Amino acid sequence: MKTCKNAEQLWSLVESSSRIVLVGHTNPDGDAIGSLSAMYYFIRQTGKSASLMVPNSFPDFLSCLNPAEEPVLIYRNDTDVCEKLIADADLIICMDMSGPKRIDEMSDAILKNSLTKRILIDHHLNPDVDPFDTVISDTEVSSTCELLLSLILESPVIDGDISRLSLECATSIAAGMLTDTNNFSNSIFPATLERMSLLLRRGVDRDCLYNEIFCSYSASRMKLMGYLLSEKMKIIQDGCVAFMILDKSEKEKYSFRTGDSEGFVNLPLRIKGIKMSALLTEDDEFVKVSLRSKGDLDVNRFAREYCNGGGHRNASGGRLYMNISETAAYFTESVYDYFKKA
Numbered sequence: 001m002k003t004c005k006n007a008e009q010l011w012s013l014v015e016s017s018s019r020i021v022l023v024g025h026t027n028p029d030g031d032a033i034g035s036l037s038a039m040y041y042f043i044r045q046t047g048k049s050a051s052l053m054v055p056n057s058f059p060d061f062l063s064c065l066n067p068a069e070e071p072v073l074i075y076r077n078d079t080d081v082c083e084k085l086i087a088d089a090d091l092i093i094c095m096d097m098s099g100p101k102r103i104d105e106m107s108d109a110i111l112k113n114s115l116t117k118r119i120l121i122d123h124h125l126n127p128d129v130d131p132f133d134t135v136i137s138d139t140e141v142s143s144t145c146e147l148l149l150s151l152i153l154e155s156p157v158i159d160g161d162i163s164r165l166s167l168e169c170a171t172s173i174a175a176g177m178l179t180d181t182n183n184f185s186n187s188i189f190p191a192t193l194e195r196m197s198l199l200l201r202r203g204v205d206r207d208c209l210y211n212e213i214f215c216s217y218s219a220s221r222m223k224l225m226g227y228l229l230s231e232k233m234k235i236i237q238d239g240c241v242a243f244m245i246l247d248k249s250e251k252e253k254y255s256f257r258t259g260d261s262e263g264f265v266n267l268p269l270r271i272k273g274i275k276m277s278a279l280l281t282e283d284d285e286f287v288k289v290s291l292r293s294k295g296d297l298d299v300n301r302f303a304r305e306y307c308n309g310g311g312h313r314n315a316s317g318g319r320l321y322m323n324i325s326e327t328a329a330y331f332t333e334s335v336y337d338y339f340k341k342a
């Protein structure tokens with residue numbers, strides 16, 4: 001069995017490697033950037049270094065996590081540099097993704113060199129284990145950052161003593177936990193708050209991190225949120241499902257930047273009776289679908305069956321390859337079909 005829960009294998013691979021590349025998923029979120037920077041700071045503490053990269057750019061509010069001495073490379077902007085680092089790597093660690101599908105055009109480069117060892121560290125359901133030599137997968141954690149903390153605590157360098165962890169590493173881990181749980185309102189497991197407590201004891205400034213991440217939006221982003229809720233939110237399926245569609249002209253009108261729609265999909269879940277919420281956003285080659293649900297309603301299954309995607313039971317995503325004008329009818333029909341089968 002390739003899947004292992006113990007950290008020993010991971011840290012011995014890191015120890016025996018010298019050219020390490022850390023990879024995060026497309027449209028990087030706080031958990032992706034947080035786990036990259038946390039792993040970087042930890043590896044640096046062991047006297048080594050690593051290169052960090054993601055397929056496309058990440059929102060400004062995550063810049064506070066970006067290591068100044070080894071900034072995260074953007075594959076789409078720096079393809080040649082990234083390709084060379086990947087080709088020369090002896091260890092590639094992919095984090096916060098269920099498989100290479102989540103890194104789009106970068107996956108070819110990652111999978112090309114069969115001599116390179118590949119590790120996956122992730123918390124999503126049904127990881128694609130085949131392309132990896134080692135898979136560390138745990139779905140009973142809030143985030144990849146939380147899983148990474150448990151692994152780091154088991155490393156010989158830290159050996160269970162949180163005071164040995166650098167503050168930068170602790171802060172990056174806390175950022176991933178803060179964002180994936182939407183400020184501790186979902187995906188909380190019994191160990192999640194204990195691990196967060198450790199990070200606070202280590203000196204993480206949660207208030208500062210909260211302000212950096214949740215209170216640094218632009219005015220146009222707030223106006224877009226108001227517009228979507230008042231003009232675009234549709235409620236269907238007898239008041240159980242809400243969805244909003246954001247098209248390109250609206251993105252332009254509200255000077256949309258990467259990350260601006262972060263959190264929008266959660267808002268309709270605050271309405272009594274709403275069990276499922278979706279945000280459909282027009283992108284260049286597809287329509288991006290974000291899905292959230294409450295309780296037993298499984299949007300992972302919905303994403304797999306109707307949206308070419310997947311994720312978690314209460315938080316999933318996918319892509320629709322159709323014109324944005326067709327998506328409202330398609331989504332409504334899919335919801336109807338899904339509820340009929342359930």
Ligand SMILES: [Mn+2]
Nearest residue numbers: 031096143144
């Ligand atoms: Mn995550």
